Amino acid sequence: MEELLKTPLYEKQKALNSKNVGFCGWDMPIQYDGIIAEHGYCRNDVALFDTSHMGEFFFKGDIEKSAINAAVSIDIEILPVGKCKYGFLLNDEGGVIDDLIVYKLQTDELMIVVNASRAAIDFKTLSSRIKVGTLNDRSLEFAKLDVQGPNSKETLQKYFDINLDELKFFSFVQTKIFGNDCLLSRTGYTGEMGFELYIDAQTSNKIWDALIADGVKPAGLGARDALRLEMGYSLYGNDLTEDITPLEANLGMFVNLKRDYVGREALSKQKEEGLNRILIPFKTTSRRSARKDFEVYQDDKKIGFVTSAAFSPVLNVGIGLAMIDIDEFNEETTFELKDKRGSIEANKATLPFIEKK
Amino acid sequence: MIKYNEEHEWVTVEGEVALVGISNYAINQLGDITFLELPELDSEIDSGESVAFIESVKAASDIYAPVSGLVTEINEDLLDAPELLNKDAESIWIFKVKLNNVDELDSLLDGDSYAKYVNTL
Numbered sequence: 001m002e003e004l005l006k007t008p009l010y011e012k013q014k015a016l017n018s019k020n021v022g023f024c025g026w027d028m029p030i031q032y033d034g035i036i037a038e039h040g041y042c043r044n045d046v047a048l049f050d051t052s053h054m055g056e057f058f059f060k061g062d063i064e065k066s067a068i069n070a071a072v073s074i075d076i077e078i079l080p081v082g083k084c085k086y087g088f089l090l091n092d093e094g095g096v097i098d099d100l101i102v103y104k105l106q107t108d109e110l111m112i113v114v115n116a117s118r119a120a121i122d123f124k125t126l127s128s129r130i131k132v133g134t135l136n137d138r139s140l141e142f143a144k145l146d147v148q149g150p151n152s153k154e155t156l157q158k159y160f161d162i163n164l165d166e167l168k169f170f171s172f173v174q175t176k177i178f179g180n181d182c183l184l185s186r187t188g189y190t191g192e193m194g195f196e197l198y199i200d201a202q203t204s205n206k207i208w209d210a211l212i213a214d215g216v217k218p219a220g221l222g223a224r225d226a227l228r229l230e231m232g233y234s235l236y237g238n239d240l241t242e243d244i245t246p247l248e249a250n251l252g253m254f255v256n257l258k259r260d261y262v263g264r265e266a267l268s269k270q271k272e273e274g275l276n277r278i279l280i281p282f283k284t285t286s287r288r289s290a291r292k293d294f295e296v297y298q299d300d301k302k303i304g305f306v307t308s309a310a311f312s313p314v315l316n317v318g319i320g321l322a323m324i325d326i327d328e329f330n331e332e333t334t335f336e337l338k339d340k341r342g343s344i345e346a347n348k349a350t351l352p353f354i355e356k357k
Numbered sequence: 358m359i360k361y362n363e364e365h366e367w368v369t370v371e372g373e374v375a376l377v378g379i380s381n382y383a384i385n386q387l388g389d390i391t392f393l394e395l396p397e398l399d400s401e402i403d404s405g406e407s408v409a410f411i412e413s414v415k416a417a418s419d420i421y422a423p424v425s426g427l428v429t430e431i432n433e434d435l436l437d438a439p440e441l442l443n444k445d446a447e448s449i450w451i452f453k454v455k456l457n458n459v460d461e462l463d464s465l466l467d468g469d470s471y472a473k474y475v476n477t478l
Contacts, residue, residue, distance in 0.1 A: 034443070035414040036389040222388070222414060287392045287439075288412060311391045311414050341410060341417060 007052035008143045008201035009208050016218055024117035026053040029220040036313045038219035039226050042190055043314065046149035047219035048211050055119035056142045056198065057126065059110040061133015068110070070261045071129035072102065073246070073254065079104045084170050084185060087254055089114075089122055090263025094245040094270060098122045099236055101187070103172060108133075111183070111198075115236045129262065143204030147211065148194030148227075155216055156195055159207070160184065164195075178206050189224060191231035191352065226310045229319060232281055232351035238292055238308045239279060239321050245270060248323070250279045279307065279321050280331070281353065282346040287311065289318030290337035290344055296322050297343075298335040303328040306337055314354050318344065359447065360465035362423040363474060367447055368465060375424050375462075376450035379411065382475045384446040387413035393439040395431040396420075396452050402428060404461055409451070411439070424461050426454040 004027035013020075018029035029050065031038060041047040059068060069076050074087035084103040088096050098118040103111040114122045116139075123137050147156055153164045159177050162184075167173060172185035180203040188194035197207065212218070225235070234240050239249055245263075246255045247270055257268050284290065289311040296304035309320030322337070329335075336343040360368050365383035368375045384390065392412040402408045402422040409420040430453040435441060441449060456462075466474060 030415070031388060034389050226414070289391065289414075291417070311389075311412075341419070 005053070007050055008204050009050045009052065012205065012208055012212075013050065013218065016212070018218070018220065021221070023221060024053055024115065026116060028053060029218070030222045031220040032218050035220070035222035035226065038217065038223035039313045041217040042149045042192055042219055042223060042227055044150065046147060046151040046155045046216050047223070048208070048216045049146040049148065049219050049224055050144075050204075050208075051146050051196070052143040052204065053116040054144055055114040055116055055122065055137065055139040056144075057112040057114065057123060058105075058136045058138055059112065059130070059133055061108060061130075063108060063110075065131065066133040067129065067131045068126075068133070069259075071126055072100070073256070073261055073263070074102050075256065075259055076102055076104065076110065081106060082171055082173070084172055084187065086170075088240075088246055088251075088263075089125060090246075090261070090267075091242055092263060092266065094247075094263040094266030095242040096236070096240040096244060096246060096249070097125055097242060099234060099240055103183070103185070105174070117237060141200065143199055143201050145197045145199070145204060145207055145211075146188055146190075146194060147197065147216070148188045148190040148192050150193055152192070152194045155211065155214060159210070167195075178203060189233060190227040191233075191354070192227075225308075226312065229308055229310045229321070230312050230314060230353045232321070232353060234321075235308055244279075244323070247271060247275060248277055248279060275326060277304065277323055277325050279323050280329075281349040281351050282320055282322055282335075282337075283315065283349040283353070284318035284337070285334075285345045285347065287317060288344045290320055290346070291339070294337040294339050294344075296324055296335055297338055298328070298330060298333070301328060303335070309337075312353060318346070319349070319353050320346075359468055360423075360462060361468075361471035361474075362421065362465055364419075364421040364423075366421060366423040368423045368462065369450075370456070370459075370462065373456055373459075374429065375426070375454045375456055377423060377454060378449055378451050379420065379442065379446050380471070380475075381446050383418070384442050387411065387416055387418060389414045390439045390442045393435050393442070393451070395433070395436065396422075396428050398428055398431055400428050402426065402454065411442075420451070422454070423465060424454055424456055424458075426457045429453050429455050 021030045101113045167186040183198040185196040290309040294306040304324030312319045365380045396408040404425045407419040
């Protein structure tokens, strides 16, 4: 097996008793104090996540001539400089190769943030679809820290010259921290007020030490998963795959079918013919949580499978997403989530599971 | 004296009755406990049999009977607050078993052997 990559913060996290797991080829902290405690730091105060495993590509060139606008579902041409947008890299069948965020750095310059597990295929696919311009994979040069929670703005303000109140949701600035370059983005994966900092490895160590000294608690991937699922945010590899389209993933609001890009025709056709299956949110009726790949049964008939599931510390029940056959599903009644160990009762819920702040 | 099986259950004996719980090592591996299913009261259980299960924010795991006998008590306080196990799982019994065969205890690991065993995992 290939050796796992380590982020620049690996040693500092080990010193804080991180428990690590292999995740998308990286040796990442799944928790420090405990998933429920860390979830609480983020929901109620502020938490620090190392997400340096994420991939960063940089494009430079004429956006229009490059045809990059037809490579992804995001309309990059109309995206203003200083804004970023969520969308998809699709295959011809409308399946999701990856979900990604495009940052408009300049009129002819982009940063594209992708999932670690998909970086290689993303780079290959994007390179093959771009006609002119240069695309560089600079993932290993970049560290990334997410500072998330209701007190994140107050925590970070003293490190920046700019007024963080002026940074709107899905906006970013290219600024400085400790005298070094920092792309500061008002985004996150938790549903809380929060920021993502793209910096070099050395700077990430300085920020980590400073924030920990300020009393900010580190949080791992376990808390991150519960936080994102409470908001209903998709996780690639679970809720999105090459076999699942954005329409099936109930993410139609993120795809504009009036514009042309790879996969769009398949999506339009799917919309016209109607969906056979769709991702629905569910809540269990107990503290029990299902797991990925549990089977969904209603009236003794298998109608789908679980794509993501977790215990929600806020709701005190199990929550998750399941891909279900639309024709077979009666959303008015209870269903069962099953594995070899038994059956967990659940009902359809609405997203987000918890109120967005 | 506390003894353990390789599935991470612990046993202490008071007369003919064994108190059964889950080792601190196992709870530490599972992380925050969210749900516990208890064995059925007054049921006969066999050593090695899956009799209950436990769920955490990370995983679900079966609880195996470390001894054979009759389940005489179950710790119902844990149903509403399974997270108590995260504090010190080896001070909280989960169920009690009236032993069929005291000799079964000889096949379990003592504290030192169990510590050595978990070091190999």
